[in-house]
Amino acid sequence: MKLATYNANSVRARLPLLCDWLRRERPDLLLVQETKVRDEAFPVRDFEDQGYQVVSRGQKAYNGVALISRRPCRRILRDLFSEGDTEARFLSASFDDIPVINVYVPQGFQVGSEKFQDKLKFLETLLAHVTDRYRPEKPLIVAGDLNVALEPVDVFDPEGLEGEVGFHAEERAVLRRFMDWGLHDVFRKHHPEGGHFTFWDYRVPNAVKRRMGWRVDYILATEPLSRRCSNAWIDVAARMLPKPSDHTFLVAEFDLGDSG
Amino acid sequence: MKLATYNANSVRARLPLLCDWLRRERPDLLLVQETKVRDEAFPVRDFEDQGYQVVSRGQKAYNGVALISRRPCRRILRDLFSEGDTEARFLSASFDDIPVINVYVPQGFQVGSEKFQDKLKFLETLLAHVTDRYRPEKPLIVAGDLNVALEPVDVFDPEGLEGEVGFHAEERAVLRRFMDWGLHDVFRKHHPEGGHFTFWDYRVPNAVKRRMGWRVDYILATEPLSRRCSNAWIDVAARMLPKPSDHTFLVAEFDLGDSG
DNA sequence: GAGCTCGATG
């Protein structure tokens, strides 16, 4: 099974790039974040034309997540919070009985701000959701834009960025607890060396060439799946195409035998 | 000499279409209206790369006219009104001693409105400019988006549109006086039958296929040039391309012998 | 329907 995650920064603005990429890579499942579109306006047809189905949890202008898959899904869940989500940042479903959670974690604005607290709250709630409902011995995938770089090798300037939003001890500690519970970072498993990024700020000139990026997008898997992850890679070239998102694709392949 | 006029509805938005068209048609001179860009931001390079020179009279966001030519021009004039123009709607220059006036006449909003009066004032001032400075026995071209359909055959529904802005007796009367003075509509000369249009409103679904257009773009020439006009045509296909302007190209060819 | 500006967000 080939799974990818992509913060599109508008699924409509990224439609040509996305369609080209799907045509070439043909993943079984693509998790998209920052679709920035209401469900009624999601360009479903463009994906259906390529043999994909779309489940979307969107809102106007901001956030929005979607599951784009070749096979149907079950057990769709659109809300992380028991009160119902005010922002479209969470979407989970099962594909061939493998539960997949797609998240777009709040960026957090500034350390100490109310938005930063919301970010921590979101991560804590997601962690509780995972630990309450799943077991590390069973298959589970949690993936998307977590908006946190876990280790110093996951940012281009760990000293300079230490304590900044996205690389602050408090966020990293919460993310660490996902790992401690039993979620494995499948990209890290295949690339322990670091210096690989999935996001480069538009505002930094030539950020990709200058390797001024962050690794904030993840595919996390419990042990039975992580064990079967045969490959994981970041499509840096897709960040160099015309009209790119500020993120790029993270891909993982799982050897699931006949069942997947 | 091959001359074309085109209301681009943003020269920047139309850059791919324009460049493709120039590569294919290679006119000696292209008159553009609604460039919608300040002179400093005009994409001059894209035209220079194809062997064209650009003279532009632009403003921010609205209006804007330009002369795009393979040969240099002389006697550039950027203002129609003696007080200096507040809107970028007029640009004239001489090419091989043939004076060419490029205009974007105000659309006029609604009959009876102040903008409609401005439109009539613009047309009257242009007529005075022409009759004061030129003679019908000498070469002169006046072309561009005149925003007036002269005759019933120049709109898709003459009965329904009678009296509407763009097809009102008062505007048509002023335009008629250009003809009476000695300017000839070179497209009409080759296509007396009517039913040919240069503009189709974006808001009318399938307007081109349904032939729901207007002929409001013109190439007018004095007798010594009109006599030599060997061909004139409207490139309807260019209105059917992806991301078209709401207008399309009007082209005329003149047999000028060695001198042009 | 499709350009434009502007102020917002990241």
Place this chain on the structure above:
DNA sequence: CATCGAGCTC
């Protein structure tokens, strides 16, 4: 740098 509205024009 590149999204998004809103409000404007044609």
